Amino acid sequence: MQKTDQLLTQEEGSILTLTLNRPDKRNALTPEMLVQLYQVLQRHASQDDIRVVILRGAGDKAFSSGYDINAIPTGVSPEVQKLLQNKSPFELAVESIVDFPYPVIAMLNGFAFGGACDLAVACDMRIAAEHVQMGMVPARLGMVYFPEGLQRFVRAIGLPRTKEMFFTARRYKTDRLKEMGLVDYVLPCDELTAFTHVLAQEIAANAPLSLKGIKRILNLLSTSDRLNAQQQAEAKQLVQKSLESADLKEGQAAFLKKRKPVFKGR
Numbered sequence: 547m548q549k550t551d552q553l554l555t556q557e558e559g560s561i562l563t564l565t566l567n568r569p570d571k572r573n574a575l576t577p578e579m580l581v582q583l584y585q586v587l588q589r590h591a592s593q594d595d596i597r598v599v600i601l602r603g604a605g606d607k608a609f610s611s612g613y614d615i616n617a618i619p620t621g622v623s624p625e626v627q628k629l630l631q632n633k634s635p636f637e638l639a640v641e642s643i644v645d646f647p648y649p650v651i652a653m654l655n656g657f658a659f660g661g662a663c664d665l666a667v668a669c670d671m672r673i674a675a676e677h678v679q680m681g682m683v684p685a686r687l688g689m690v691y692f693p694e695g696l697q698r699f700v701r702a703i704g705l706p707r708t709k710e711m712f713f714t715a716r717r718y719k720t721d722r723l724k725e726m727g728l729v730d731y732v733l734p735c736d737e738l739t740a741f742t743h744v745l746a747q748e749i750a751a752n753a754p755l756s757l758k759g760i761k762r763i764l765n766l767l768s769t770s771d772r773l774n775a776q777q778q779a780e781a782k783q784l785v786q787k788s789l790e791s792a793d794l795k796e797g798q799a800a801f802l803k804k805r806k807p808v809f810k811g812r
Contacts, residue, residue, distance in 0.1 A: 552579040554604070555586055560597040560750045561743070562590060566610050566662075573603040574614035575661055580635035587642040594811065597750035597757060599646060600742060601669060602653040606735060609652070609678070612660030636661055637694070643668045644765065647758045649749055653742045654678045654729065659717070664695050667702050667728070670761070673745070674729040675738045679717045686715040701768055703727050753793045754811035759784035 554565035564586060566573040590596040603609040613636065633641075643650050643665070652658075652669035657679045666672050666680070674680075682699070684691045691712065699708040707726050711718070720732045733741050749757070762784060766777045773781060788794060793809045800807035 551582060552576060553582040553586065557596070558743075560595065561600065561746045562586075562596045562598070563600045563602065565602050565604050567604045568614075569604040569608075571614060572608040572611035573605075573656075573662075574611045575636070575665070576614050577635040580639040584635070584638045584642040587646050591642075591645075591647055594647070594754075597648050597754060598746040599643075599648065599650040600653050600746055601643070601650060601665070602655050606655050606675070608656035609654045609658040609666065610662030611657070612662045612683075636665075640665060640668045640694075640698075647761065648754075649757065649761060651742060651746060653738065654680070655735070655738055657717075659683055664698065667698050671745075672729045673731045673733065673738065673742050674720050674723065675735040676720050676732050677735060678720055678723070678729075678732075680723055680728060681715065681717040682711050683715045685712060751806070753788075753791075753797060753807070753809045755788050755791050755793055759788055 552567050554563075554567045556563045556565070564583065566575070566579060568574055568576070568579070587599070590599075649670045650668075652666035652672045654666060654672060654674040656675070656677075658666050659679075659681050660683055663680045663682055682691070696708065696712070699711065703711070703726050710716075711726075718726070718728070720729065723729045724732050731741065763781045766773055766781060792812055793807075796809060797807045
């Protein structure tokens with residue numbers, strides 16, 4: 547395991563686990579942590595070596611308590627400021643999760659509030675331990691949440707439930723979170739890690755071009771029910787690339803011979 551300050555990274559084959567690592571502060575988010583998250587995901591996106599990312603918190607009590615209020619005024623270096631390009635570290639981290647070419651799984655091993663809840667919603671799937679609680683508390687703090695974040699919740703759980711969640715600022719337990727569609731699976735704490743890794747391995751075994759193409763088209767569809775001409779052309783190109791790929795031939799051959807396919811991403 548490699549330590550990069552407030553973020554732990556662990557690679558197992560084509561699966562990357564990222565751990566928010568401030569257990570003494572309930573893994574509260576800081577600008578430094580979020581910039582590190584962005585940089586790690588950007589590096590692996592360009593290398594095309596990771597097929598699934600698992601995002602979790604250190605320990606078993608907190609995924610993250612949210613943005614560390616005491617860290618908000620923290621200045622960043624000129625190099626990081628140039629990297630931000632007029633975006634906040636949080637925006638940068640969220641965009642890196644959404645735009646990562648392959649699926650990102652939030653393994654919710656503890657509570658997730660505020661920005662941490664939003665960070666989990668930005669992931670493609672959410673798997674929670676049964677003791678987890680989640681909530682969005684900006685109304686309790688006197689804050690108006692920014693529209694991009696609200697839109698993520700609307701896409702994930704619909705407008706009525708987003709209104710309830712933000713208007714009440716409640717803490718929700720897993721039974722209600724599952725009912726709302728905010729989490730996909732709920733597991734006993736001692737089964738969470740194994741279940742998540744089995745699911746990650748199942749995803750990672752599939753064709754890379756398919757995973758990338760499907761995620762990209764789903765991202766395009768998330769902004770609108772209908773694709774514009776440029777988006778349609780991009781989606782068509784992704785479909786055509788898969789139809790012409792060696793991986794498709796390998797998948798067909800493996801199916802006919804009843805063996806596991808060996809995909810190479812081309």
